[in-house]
Amino acid sequence: MAREEAVVPKAEFRSYYGRPVIKAPIWHEPHMPLYLFLGGVSGASSMLGAGARLSGRHRLALSAEVTAALSAAAGAGLLVAELGRPERFLNMLRVFKLTSPMSVGSWILAAHSGMTGLAAGSAVTGLLPRLGTAAFAGGGVTGPLMATYTAVLVADTAVPAWHEGHRELPFLFAGSALASAGAAVMLATPPGEAGPARRAALIGATLETAAGHLMEHRLGMLAEPYREGPAGRTMRAARLLTVTGGALAALAEAAAVPSPRPRRPARARFSPLRPAPRAARPPSVPAVLRGMPAVLRELPAVLRGMPAQAVLGGVSALALAAGAVCTRFAVLRAGRASAEDPKYTVVPQRERVSARESPDPTPGPVPR
Amino acid sequence: MAERMGFFTDTSVCIGCKACEVACKEWNDVPDDGFLFRATSYDNTGGLGADTWRHVAFVEQFTRQGDSWLMASDVCKHCTHAACLDVCPTGALFRTEFDTVVVQPDVCNGCGYCVPACPYGVIDRRRDDGRAWKCTMCYDRLRGGLEPACAKACPTDSIQFGPLEELRARAGERLDTLHGAGVAEARLYGESPADGVGGDGAFFLLLDEPEVYGLPPDPVVTTRDLPRMWAFAGTAALSMAAAVALSFARRA
Numbered sequence: 001m002a003r004e005e006a007v008v009p010k011a012e013f014r015s016y017y018g019r020p021v022i023k024a025p026i027w028h029e030p031h032m033p034l035y036l037f038l039g040g041v042s043g044a045s046s047m048l049g050a051g052a053r054l055s056g057r058h059r060l061a062l063s064a065e066v067t068a069a070l071s072a073a074a075g076a077g078l079l080v081a082e083l084g085r086p087e088r089f090l091n092m093l094r095v096f097k098l099t100s101p102m103s104v105g106s107w108i109l110a111a112h113s114g115m116t117g118l119a120a121g122s123a124v125t126g127l128l129p130r131l132g133t134a135a136f137a138g139g140g141v142t143g144p145l146m147a148t149y150t151a152v153l154v155a156d157t158a159v160p161a162w163h164e165g166h167r168e169l170p171f172l173f174a175g176s177a178l179a180s181a182g183a184a185v186m187l188a189t190p191p192g193e194a195g196p197a198r199r200a201a202l203i204g205a206t207l208e209t210a211a212g213h214l215m216e217h218r219l220g221m222l223a224e225p226y227r228e229g230p231a232g233r234t235m236r237a238a239r240l241l242t243v244t245g246g247a248l249a250a251l252a253e254a255a256a257v258p259s260p261r262p263r264r265p266a267r268a269r270f271s272p273l274r275p276a277p278r279a280a281r282p283p284s285v286p287a288v289l290r291g292m293p294a295v296l297r298e299l300p301a302v303l304r305g306m307p308a309q310a311v312l313g314g315v316s317a318l319a320l321a322a323g324a325v326c327t328r329f330a331v332l333r334a335g336r337a338s339a340e341d342p343k344y345t346v347v348p349q350r351e352r353v354s355a356r357e358s359p360d361p362t363p364g365p366v367p368r
Numbered sequence: 369m370a371e372r373m374g375f376f377t378d379t380s381v382c383i384g385c386k387a388c389e390v391a392c393k394e395w396n397d398v399p400d401d402g403f404l405f406r407a408t409s410y411d412n413t414g415g416l417g418a419d420t421w422r423h424v425a426f427v428e429q430f431t432r433q434g435d436s437w438l439m440a441s442d443v444c445k446h447c448t449h450a451a452c453l454d455v456c457p458t459g460a461l462f463r464t465e466f467d468t469v470v471v472q473p474d475v476c477n478g479c480g481y482c483v484p485a486c487p488y489g490v491i492d493r494r495r496d497d498g499r500a501w502k503c504t505m506c507y508d509r510l511r512g513g514l515e516p517a518c519a520k521a522c523p524t525d526s527i528q529f530g531p532l533e534e535l536r537a538r539a540g541e542r543l544d545t546l547h548g549a550g551v552a553e554a555r556l557y558g559e560s561p562a563d564g565v566g567g568d569g570a571f572f573l574l575l576d577e578p579e580v581y582g583l584p585p586d587p588v589v590t591t592r593d594l595p596r597m598w599a600f601a602g603t604a605a606l607s608m609a610a611a612v613a614l615s616f617a618r619r620a
Binding site for chain 1: 583603
């Protein structure tokens with residue numbers, strides 16, 4: 001009998017005609033990643049809403065709570081559509097099982113969408129203010145659970161890139177949720193009042209980027225699915241968008257630091273440089289833009305007319321939201337890739353077996 | 369509760385007749401699993417799935433030390449710690465009085481969570497039907513005092529059915545016999561209650577590494593780490609709360 005595995009390098013592995021050992025997740029695109037995204041947006045938005053209400057920022061609270069309610073409802077819709085038997089979605093509430101993150105999550109989603117719906121309804125219509133306040137508070141509690149349970153949902157599987165990432169995935173998802181909720185609320189709130197949303201987005205983008213890096217660093221061979229192929233491309237797009245969005249959010253925040261007042265003298269300093277209000281516009285166009293179409297040439301002037309904060313905030317929000325969507329798609333794709341290649345199932349398990357069989361550290365190529 | 373029942377599949381006497389696959393399909397009314405030609409071996413089914421509850425693997429190996437041709441009938445392992453059952457959010461998957469793991473088709477809503485949760489890649493969702501399906505160890509036959517269809521049909525007794533403790537003892541003896549006869553590569557797979565799934569209700573005698581048959585070398589029930597996962601998620605949730613509090617800390 002051929003027993004050559006003792007002499008072949010560790011990276012070599014045997015399989016049944018290269019077929020996968022485990023079944024890849026059957027969850028669909030875009031349903032599943034969009035649900036993860038919307039769940040994150042909803043969870044973190046309701047927290048921003050609660051914070052806004054506690055600190056007396058009513059305009060911000062309104063945006064946050066409407067965002068939370070709409071995204072929870074849309075997410076729930078996607079979740080139902082994802083089922084093989086959508087008409088049986090209520091079976092999710094037949095039991096409560098702590099061993100099933102999906103069961104726990106169904107109850108969290110039910111509570112959270114109920115709370116945020118009530119809170120938003122009350123905030124918009126002005127009816128039942130006391131119930132609205134209670135729902136706000138409740139949504140502030142279900143929010144962080146809503147945003148992080150999905151990480152346990154994916155990690156509690158046999159999918160190697162998910163299961164082994166169970167330490168960092170909750171932080172990746174929490175960061176992504178804060179960034180995207182901050183982004184959504186920024187878009188729905190006048191810039192002067194969106195300060196907390198911007199700061200939450202900035203912290204979220206930082207956390208998302210850091211957790212993603214840490215996970216890839218720690219996963220060793222299992223980081224490959226996050227780096228290669230379509231999943232890798234999506235992950236890189238997510239990073240780029242999140243970092244850009246985060247940087248712009250920081251700029252928008254910096255522009256807002258002395259709050260609206262000090263910006264006016266700044267604008268006034270510019271006006272003396274322009275000799276005549278209208279006629280002087282062409283010379284003020286930067287040299288690089290001169291060959292550009294009229295629309296682009298006009299852009300700086302248009303921007304100057306708008307608060308820089310609004311523009312920076314808007315672009316930042318779009319980038320952050322797109323980055324968070326990409327992150328969720330990348331996680332699903334990486335999980336699928338790691339399930340479809342038997343290497344990711346067999347090699348780590350084989351290493352575990354070898355480590356158990358020969359506890360003394362043999363000089364094998366097992367860097368980690 | 370009745371005694372724990374199980375399968376002992378002794379692949380050293382499997383002749384690859386696929387009678388188990390046929391008997392399973394006939395008895396359980398399992399639909400067609402596709403007319404595929406994989407061109408790798410006599411196996412054109414590939415693996416277990418929603419429409420394949422017994423699967424015969426054909427392992428053809430050609431090496432300098434000699435050629436080998438292994439056959440093995442794979443099946444749901446009916447784990448002691450079953451991930452599919454743990455993660456099922458509807459309670460459709462349940463543990464029977466025979467300590468087997470069965471899906472209730474009238475409850476399953478096709479969420480698909482059991483599919484990536486199984487460390488063996490056994491259970492799957494039927495595309496047209498939307499629900500998850502797998503081996504029931506012929507729950508209906510067991511309740512009627514009959515052995516499962518695959519074990520009944522197996523002409524060489526490669527598939528043995530019985531009380532799990534009895535099967536474990538028999539497997540130990542068979543392993544000793546084979547080792548005594550110089551078949552050093554014979555090994556038991558899934559018989560130990562100390563493994564990552566607490567032992568399989570359906571275990572095997574293999575003649576090569578498990579991965580050669582498409583089986584995971586060291587399966588672990590994913591929910592073993594679940595308390596830790598909730599702890600990490602809880603920490604992440606608290607960090608979010610701290611981040612939001614920080615965002616509101618300044619006046620702007």
